[in-house]
Amino acid sequence: MLELRDLSHAWSDDQGQSCGVVADRLNWQIPRGETVALLGPSGSGKSTLLRLIAGLEVPDQGDILWDGQAITHVPPERRHFGLMFQDFALFSHLNVQDNVAFGLREQGQSKRAARLQALQALEAMGLADRGLAHVLSLSGGEQQRVALARAWVTKPKLMLLDEPFSALDADRRAQLRDEFKAWFKTHDMTCILVTHDQADAEAMADHAWRLGEGRVTPLW
Ligand SMILES: Nc1ncnc2c1ncn2[C@@H]1O[C@H](COP(=O)(O)OP(=O)(O)OP(=O)(O)O)[C@@H](O)[C@H]1O
C-alpha cells in the first residue's frame, strides 16, 4: 500500500514567498494492486505529487510510506518505482532500445538481458522495428510509447504515469489502455494514472480522485 501522511509541499519564488501549494496536510492511501486515476485542473500539482512519490522532490512536511515503511527520504533509485514523465524525458544521446534498457542496466542486469527485455517491451508498444532509431527522429506518439516501454520494462511495484496516452491516436490509445490494465493485474501492480481524459480514467482505473487546493478527494 502507498500512503501519504499529512503531506505538505509548496513551491516558493525567489523571495521565498509561497507561489503554489501542491499538498496541504494531504492524506491518501492507495491499496496494493489498485489503479487510481488522479484528475484535477492544470497547475493543481499532479505532476509534482508524482515527483514527490517518486522521490525526485522531498516534501516540506509529512511522510510517504510504502507497505508501512517510511520512504520519504529514500532516494528515487532505491524506491524501485516506475515513473513516466509528462514530457517523456527521453535520453537524446541514446537510441530507442538503450533508452528502454537504461533502468535494467541500472538494476545491474547484463547488457544482453537488458536488451532482450527492452526489445520485448518495444514490441508490446508496436515499436519492434525502431530499436536502433535515434529517439529524436521519432514522432511525438512514438516517443511517448518509448517512454511507456521504459517505465514498463522494469516491472515496478508502483507505476506512476503522467498523461501516458496524450499523444496517441485513438486506436493505439485503446489498445495500450487494455494492455496496461491487463499487465497491472497480472503483476499485482499499483498505479497512479494522471490524466485529463475521463475515458482513460474510466477504462483503466478502479477509482478516481481529484487533486485541488492541496488535498485529494474521491470522485468514484
Ligand atoms: N520547479 C518549480 N518551481 C516553482 N514552481 C513550480 C515548479 N514546478 C511546478 N511549479 C508550480 O507548481 C504548480 C503545480 O504544477 P504541476 O506541473 O505539478 O501541475 P499539474 O497539475 O501537473 O498541471 P498540468 O495538468 O498542466 O500538467 C504550478 O503552479 C506550477 O507553476
Ligand SMILES: [Mg+2]
Ligand atoms: Mg502535469
